[in-house]
Amino acid sequence: MSTNVMLCGVGGQGILFAAKVMACAAELSGYEVTTNELHGMAQRGGSVTAQVRFGSKVHSPLFGEGDADVLCALEPVEGLRCAHWLRPGGHAAISLQRLIPVTVSTGRASYPSDLEDRLLRSFSSPKLLDCAGMASKLGDMRLANTVMVGALSSWLGLPMSSWRGAFERIVKSGLVEKNIAAFLAGQEA
Amino acid sequence: MERRLLSGNEALARGAWEGGVRVAFGYPGTPSTEILENLSKYGDVYCEWSPNEKVALEAAAGASIGGARSLVTMKLVGLNVAADPLMTLSYIGVVGGMVIVVADDPGQSSSQTEQDTRHYARLAKVPVLEPASAVECLEFVKRGFELSEEHGCPVILRTTTCVSHSRFLCSLGGRGIAKDANFERNPTRFCPLPIWGRKLRRDVEDRMVRQSLASDTSPLNKEYVRGTGLGIVTASVCGLHCLDVFPEASVLKLGWSWPFPDQLLKDFASRMDRVVVIEEGDPILEEHVKSLGIPCVGKEVVPRCGELTPMVLRGVKARLEGREPEVVAPVADAADLPGRPPMLCAGCPHRGIFYGLTKYDVVVTGDIGCYSLGVFPPLSRTDVLLCMGGGFTLAHGLSQAGEKRPVVGIVGDSTFFHSGITGLLNMVYNRGKAVLIVVDNRTTAMTGHQEHPGTGRTLMGEATSEASIEAIAAACGVKRIKVVNPYDLAAVDQVLKEALGADEMTLVISRAPCVLKERRLLGEKPVVDESKCKRCKACLKLGCPALELKDSAGCPSVNPALCVGCGMCVQTCKFGAL
Ligand SMILES: Cc1ncc(C[n+]2csc(CCOP(=O)(O)OP(=O)(O)O)c2C)c(N)n1
Ligand code: SF4
Ligand code: SF4
Numbered sequence: 001m002s003t004n005v006m007l008c009g010v011g012g013q014g015i016l017f018a019a020k021v022m023a024c025a026a027e028l029s030g031y032e033v034t035t036n037e038l039h040g041m042a043q044r045g046g047s048v049t050a051q052v053r054f055g056s057k058v059h060s061p062l063f064g065e066g067d068a069d070v071l072c073a074l075e076p077v078e079g080l081r082c083a084h085w086l087r088p089g090g091h092a093a094i095s096l097q098r099l100i101p102v103t104v105s106t107g108r109a110s111y112p113s114d115l116e117d118r119l120l121r122s123f124s125s126p127k128l129l130d131c132a133g134m135a136s137k138l139g140d141m142r143l144a145n146t147v148m149v150g151a152l153s154s155w156l157g158l159p160m161s162s163w164r165g166a167f168e169r170i171v172k173s174g175l176v177e178k179n180i181a182a183f184l185a186g187q188e189a
Numbered sequence: 190m191e192r193r194l195l196s197g198n199e200a201l202a203r204g205a206w207e208g209g210v211r212v213a214f215g216y217p218g219t220p221s222t223e224i225l226e227n228l229s230k231y232g233d234v235y236c237e238w239s240p241n242e243k244v245a246l247e248a249a250a251g252a253s254i255g256g257a258r259s260l261v262t263m264k265l266v267g268l269n270v271a272a273d274p275l276m277t278l279s280y281i282g283v284v285g286g287m288v289i290v291v292a293d294d295p296g297q298s299s300s301q302t303e304q305d306t307r308h309y310a311r312l313a314k315v316p317v318l319e320p321a322s323a324v325e326c327l328e329f330v331k332r333g334f335e336l337s338e339e340h341g342c343p344v345i346l347r348t349t350t351c352v353s354h355s356r357f358l359c360s361l362g363g364r365g366i367a368k369d370a371n372f373e374r375n376p377t378r379f380c381p382l383p384i385w386g387r388k389l390r391r392d393v394e395d396r397m398v399r400q401s402l403a404s405d406t407s408p409l410n411k412e413y414v415r416g417t418g419l420g421i422v423t424a425s426v427c428g429l430h431c432l433d434v435f436p437e438a439s440v441l442k443l444g445w446s447w448p449f450p451d452q453l454l455k456d457f458a459s460r461m462d463r464v465v466v467i468e469e470g471d472p473i474l475e476e477h478v479k480s481l482g483i484p485c486v487g488k489e490v491v492p493r494c495g496e497l498t499p500m501v502l503r504g505v506k507a508r509l510e511g512r513e514p515e516v517v518a519p520v521a522d523a524a525d526l527p528g529r530p531p532m533l534c535a536g537c538p539h540r541g542i543f544y545g546l547t548k549y550d551v552v553v554t555g556d557i558g559c560y561s562l563g564v565f566p567p568l569s570r571t572d573v574l575l576c577m578g579g580g581f582t583l584a585h586g587l588s589q590a591g592e593k594r595p596v597v598g599i600v601g602d603s604t605f606f607h608s609g610i611t612g613l614l615n616m617v618y619n620r621g622k623a624v625l626i627v628v629d630n631r632t633t634a635m636t637g638h639q640e641h642p643g644t645g646r647t648l649m650g651e652a653t654s655e656a657s658i659e660a661i662a663a664a665c666g667v668k669r670i671k672v673v674n675p676y677d678l679a680a681v682d683q684v685l686k687e688a689l690g691a692d693e694m695t696l697v698i699s700r701a702p703c704v705l706k707e708r709r710l711l712g713e714k715p716v717v718d719e720s721k722c723k724r725c726k727a728c729l730k731l732g733c734p735a736l737e738l739k740d741s742a743g744c745p746s747v748n749p750a751l752c753v754g755c756g757m758c759v760q761t762c763k764f765g766a767l
Contacts, residue, residue: 010529011531020194023194023356024194027192027194027358032358033194033356033358034322034355034356034357035194035355035356036351036354036355036356037354037355038298038354045529045531045532045534045734046529046530046531047529059429059430059432059433060426060429060430060432060433060499061322061351061355061356061357061426061429062351062355062426062430062498062499063433063499064498064499064500064503064517065500065517066517067499077526077527077529078529080520080522080523080526081519081523081526083519083520083522083523084517084518084519084520084523100737100739100748101527101528101529101530101734102530102532102732102733102734103527103528103529103530104527104737104738105729105734105736105737105738105745106566106567106729106732106738107726107729107738107741108566109527109528110527110741111527111739112525112526118522121520121522122520122521122522122523141750
């Protein structure tokens with residue numbers, strides 16, 4: 001049995017970093033782990049998803065729609081787009097920072113105005129938070145993805161020592177404490 | 190032993206390094222690009238970006254004919270370009286191990302076709318290895334060098350997007366010994382003139398028989414015995430998905446999938462009540478299993494197109510069990526969400542040219558690169574895309590055939606060096622009239638900013654000579670060459686107007702570095718002055734993602750997090766509101 005985590009967002013938001021931190025924390029907790037990234041043209045502002053799986057044994061790096069135990073979205077529209085990946089009873093954390101696609105700016109599509117209602121209908125008791133806002137309060141917008149990792153950490157059952165170890169391994173030494181502060185802020189949200 | 194979480198591409202680099210690779214060549218292409226980027230960081234392997242895949246494969250052939258181990262990397266369509274040397278190299282063979290990594294893209298996440306590289310392996314009569322995970326990538330590339338030397342021929346290692354981009358915990362070893370080349374003359378082997386070529390041809394057939402027997406007992410093929418009811422014959426990462434989706438079935442996962450291991454297939458099938466072949470792409474394995482007289486099910490339940498994800502395999506399982514596949518559809522609230530197609534970055538230099546072209550009634554034959562995104566609204570200024578280099582040659586053919594509208598052919602700088610030059614030469618030689626544009630952003634942007642012959646840097650980070658597009662064009666005989674700054678919209682318009690009116694061909698070079706690579710501000714970020722804005726939306730015709738229109742009746746606004754201050758929108762506003 002493995003734990004399946006689905007991450008989604010927009011290119012440039014740091015989904016792949018979040019996946020890396022999670023995978024590393026799972027590895028440091030003694031699990032087998034895989035990740036997969038779907039980032040066709042991620043840097044050019046398209047939708048991006050990533051999957052992380054960990055457990056005592058993992059065969060495939062992919063799980064199917066409806067198989068995620070945990071889903072996190074760094075952008076609410078992307079969260080809705082991926083909502084069907086979550087299994088019944090799974091947990092979701094969604095950041096409310098809106099990123100307007102160019103299809104909306106050029107009048108070819110509209111950005112939903114009733115986002116929170118939709119999110120509450122599509123997920124059972126999602127954790128809704130403003131990762132970007134929380135990150136800028138901590139002094140660095142780029143920590144939004146770390147806030148998100150903190151927000152879903154309680155559902156993954158990995159010890160704090162592994163999370164700390166993951167940050168120590170992945171980020172530059174000067175940024176470890178900032179990331180841990182952002183992680184803890186997310187955890188408390 | 191140290192373990193590290195590596196992607197398939199990182200593991201291929203690691204495996205090549207541990208396998209004693211001496212030299213590595215390639216041309217970027219998703220999902221293969223990171224292999225050489227990673228390998229070049231080891232520092233003790235000569236690595237290069239060649240201008241195209243044919244050059245890369247030929248250079249590697251030179252090294253391996255001389256006895257050194259070589260690696261070549263490319264994406265699936267790259268092998269179309271490199272197919273010519275591959276076919277003959279199979280006959281003359283190699284001395285030092287040569288592994289050609291070809292990354293296929295089932296599902297076409299970033300490719301124009303979904304071609305199945307196994308066809309090329311069969312056509313060239315060289316073995317194909319198919320790792321399923323990063324762990325196998327590391328192991329198979331090492332084994333690939335050995336097999337290549339044992340059988341004296343190059344080996345194709347086929348990954349897929351999923352294999353290249355999935356990370357697994359891999360056990361690491363040390364650097365293998367890398368031998369220098371030391372060429373030994375042997376013209377009857379290395380010069381396939383017809384007198385000698387016919388013997389080489391027969392040797393290839395004998396070699397395939399030996400390879401089939403070796404594959405029968407190769408540890409690269411793995412059997413997961415879990416029952417004798419359903420037996421699945423598969424390869425690559427599909428095999429791993431099958432282990433999850435079919436927990437009761439036994440799985441024969443081929444790692445050395447061609448020449449086929451006949452005895453192994455017969456053996457496995459004889460122990461199963463029912464056999465199903467599950468392969469991504471064309472029914473190559475399936476048709477062979479059937480030709481061995483083994484009854485099996487295959488493409489009647491397994492889709493031919495697209496990636497075989499776990500969800501798709503659940504559908505296969507349902508069909509095998511005579512059930513309707515379950516559908517897990519997006520939630521109802523996702524039905525009308527705005528799409529988020531990839532687009533040119535805020536401040537992208539390519540935008541100036543495509544915006545300029547919106548003012549003219551022309552046919553635009555484009556090419557593959559970030560500037561392919563010029564096809565999307567609101568720019569919509571690309572009408573055809575074929576293959577790298579095609580931007581120039583299509584334009585030539587269309588205009589020579591009497592097309593009434595002016596034809597404009599566009600290629601990027603990396604594409605120009607890849608295969609644009611011959612098309613340009615052809616057009617000059619044959620007195621073509623189309624307008625050609627090189628959108629020179631000083632990098633290979635689409636695949637993540639690789640160096641190329643025009644950037645003055647090698648993959649290993651060394652300074653080198655910078656090929657000049659103007660000088661090459663002049664040497665080809667182009668008389669009208671115009672260099673323009675794409676951020677100066679009036680200048681772009683002037684250059685286009687002149688070029689379209691001229692009665693001889695013009696080469697326009699639009700030159701400004703990619704902003705995503707440079708990551709610096711180009712100027713002041715504009716703000717919209719709502720008192721001056723007439724809501725005419727003229728600026729939105731640029732399709733800049735930093736210009737947002739939150740309310741369709743309101744004023745656009747500039748998102749300072751995305752804007753790089755390129756100033757194009759300022760030039761489009763007649764009312765000075767920006
Ligand atoms: C034969 C072939 N090799 C590789 C690729 C992958 N590829 C697509 S676009 C591209 C780079 C194009 O670079 P450039 O022409 O400079 O345009 P830019 O992306 O910088 O705008 C590459 C390598 C391909 N599509 N076809
Ligand atoms: S990466 Fe560079 S070339 Fe590509 S769209 Fe962005 S700015 Fe333009
Ligand atoms: S200056 Fe205008 S066109 Fe250029 S990046 Fe900023 S908003 Fe986009």
